[in-house]
Amino acid sequence: MFPTRDIPSPSSLFSAYASMAASMMLVRSMANEIIPQPVRGFLLSTLRYYFKPHSPRLTLVIEENCGMSRNQVYDAAEVYLCTKISPNTERLKISKSPKEKNLMIRLEKGERLIDFYDGVELKWRFVCAESEKSNPNDSQPRSEKRFFELSFLKKHKEQILNTYVPFVLERAKAIKDEERVLKMYTLNSSYNFHGVKWESINLEHPATFETLAMDPELKHSVMEDLNRFVKRKEFYKRVGRAWKRGYLLYGPPGTGKSSLIAAMANHLRFDVYDLQLANILRDSDLRKLLLSTANRSILVIEDIDCSIELQDRRRADGRKQSDAQLVQLTLSGLLNFIDGLWSSCGDERIIVFTTNHKERLDPALLRPGRMDMHIHMSYCTSHGFKQLANTYLGIRGHHYLFSEIEGFLENTHVTPAQVAEELMKGDNADVALQALIKLLKRKNIEGDHDAEDDDAAAADQKNAGIQKAKRQKLVNKPIKSTRNTRAKSMIRRRKCL
Numbered sequence: 132m133f134p135t136r137d138i139p140s141p142s143s144l145f146s147a148y149a150s151m152a153a154s155m156m157l158v159r160s161m162a163n164e165i166i167p168q169p170v171r172g173f174l175l176s177t178l179r180y181y182f183k184p185h186s187p188r189l190t191l192v193i194e195e196n197c198g199m200s201r202n203q204v205y206d207a208a209e210v211y212l213c214t215k216i217s218p219n220t221e222r223l224k225i226s227k228s229p230k231e232k233n234l235m236i237r238l239e240k241g242e243r244l245i246d247f248y249d250g251v252e253l254k255w256r257f258v259c260a261e262s263e264k265s266n267p268n269d270s271q272p273r274s275e276k277r278f279f280e281l282s283f284l285k286k287h288k289e290q291i292l293n294t295y296v297p298f299v300l301e302r303a304k305a306i307k308d309e310e311r312v313l314k315m316y317t318l319n320s321s322y323n324f325h326g327v328k329w330e331s332i333n334l335e336h337p338a339t340f341e342t343l344a345m346d347p348e349l350k351h352s353v354m355e356d357l358n359r360f361v362k363r364k365e366f367y368k369r370v371g372r373a374w375k376r377g378y379l380l381y382g383p384p385g386t387g388k389s390s391l392i393a394a395m396a397n398h399l400r401f402d403v404y405d406l407q408l409a410n411i412l413r414d415s416d417l418r419k420l421l422l423s424t425a426n427r428s429i430l431v432i433e434d435i436d437c438s439i440e441l442q443d444r445r446r447a448d449g450r451k452q453s454d455a456q457l458v459q460l461t462l463s464g465l466l467n468f469i470d471g472l473w474s475s476c477g478d479e480r481i482i483v484f485t486t487n488h489k490e491r492l493d494p495a496l497l498r499p500g501r502m503d504m505h506i507h508m509s510y511c512t513s514h515g516f517k518q519l520a521n522t523y524l525g526i527r528g529h530h531y532l533f534s535e536i537e538g539f540l541e542n543t544h545v546t547p548a549q550v551a552e553e554l555m556k557g558d559n560a561d562v563a564l565q566a567l568i569k570l571l572k573r574k575n576i577e578g579d580h581d582a583e584d585d586d587a588a589a590a591d592q593k594n595a596g597i598q599k600a601k602r603q604k605l606v607n608k609p610i611k612s613t614r615n616t617r618a619k620s621m622i623r624r625r626k627c628l
């Protein structure tokens with residue numbers, strides 16, 4: 132026989148419960164008194180953590196700002212996610228500012244997206260929430276807090292943080308570069324006591340490596356060189372060199388030096404700073420201008436041989452006193468600054484010098500290590516001609532007039548600019564090619580040596596134009612164009628005759 136237990140009556144149960152609750156309250160109030168607030172908070176959150184059901188997912192919150200500055204991950208996500216818009220997306224925001232080429236498409240608040248990376252599913256959500264007012268009596272409207280939520284299985288945490296997020300940052304940079312309108316900076320013409328300043332316009336030069344007529348191997352090596360340069364951030368850091376690269380482009384007028392610069396800018400999506408030295412009088416102005424150039428840009432100094440002061444430092448002593456007082460810009464000042472401070476306080480800098488006369492350059496410029504690559508832009512070759520015929524006339528294969536033209540090109544000096552001009556003379560390929568043959572025949576009769584004389588004369592004429600512009604500057608006469616476009620068009624006219 133088992134002993135029978137006494138079954139408690141409801142009234143006894145109630146009194147037991149009441150006394151337990153009272154003792155709990157007593158313990159709690161004692162705990163409140165005994166255990167300090169921070170420790171209590173910690174104990175409660177720990178207990179909550181252990182008794183809460185655990186989710187296998189991790190959510191990263193990517194807020195718009197981090198302190199005073201923008202959160203780069205947020206900006207990158209905004210751009211990157213536009214490429215992931217699915218047919219299920221219901222609302223998108225579009226906008227376009229006057230300076231942008233394309234529509235800007237962004238997610239609308241509350242929209243969700245799914246992305247896959249290396250087989251991992253990633254859920255994105257764009258959230259806009261009104262932020263709490265720190266002071267409820269504040270009459271200011273609540274500000275909006277925007278953030279992305281990125282959730283995925285916890286086991287992928289390392290992979291997402293170490294590879295996916297950097298991947299999103301990199302993709303966004305590439306997308307932004309493609310969307311960006313390139314700028315061309317030139318110097319404003321008014322020289323006052325503040326010196327000269329950069330002014331920008333959109334760079335819409337259509338030249339690309341594809342349309343450029345130049346030796347295919349040389350073209351390939353220039354492209355390779357540029358691609359390697361932009362990828363070598365860590366290399367430059369490791370070897371302790373400034374992340375800059377210099378190119379010297381040389382060759383007769385009309386062989387595509389300026390076109391190559393535009394092709395480089397379009398290829399890398401870099402802005403161009405066209406530094407017309409004739410507009411600068413002092414090293415201090417030059418320094419100011421160089422320091423205000425941005426990273427990921429190409430600094431261009433055209434016709435470097437065309438400035439008396441820069442051409443040969445040894446002549447400086449012989450200069451007239453008045454000129455010496457006014458012109459304080461020196462080649463050494465330029466080179467020292469480019470090699471030193473300027474290149475070390477920026478990243479991904481490219482500098483390009485052009486000249487029609489490499490042999491006239493100061494040896495300081497040609498010293499090894501100064502201009503990393505010397506690129507000779509030469510007269511039109513058979514390959515270059517075919518490239519131009521493709522670009523201008525759309526001829527991809529062979530044409531019955533090609534062999535005659537190629538025969539002439541082997542022993543006639545004609546620049547790609549001259550060939551291009553002939554090919555533009557008609558939409559009809561036969562007419563344009565016949566016009567080119569006529570030019571080649573005439574040049575062939577005149578003889579090569581004349582052509583060379585012509586080039587030298589053309590370059591000298593251009594040089595003289597720039598010198599004149601510089602002298603005008605010295606007597607403080609405002610000049611419209613230091614590059615002397617008139618001189619250039621005269622050169623072209625003469626060369627085309």
Ligand SMILES: Nc1ncnc2c1ncn2[C@@H]1O[C@H](COP(=O)(O)OP(=O)(O)OP(=O)(O)O)[C@@H](O)[C@H]1O
Nearest residue numbers: 342343344383384385386387388389390547548551
């Ligand atoms: N290699 C080339 N490939 C394609 N087009 C060319 C080439 N060279 C010249 N051209 C055509 O001729 C025009 C003038 O060429 P560009 O201004 O590039 O010559 P340049 O070498 O810079 O001359 P300069 O020494 O006078 O500054 C270009 O706008 C382009 O249309």
Ligand SMILES: [Mg+2]
Nearest residue numbers: 388389390433
């Ligand atoms: Mg040029």
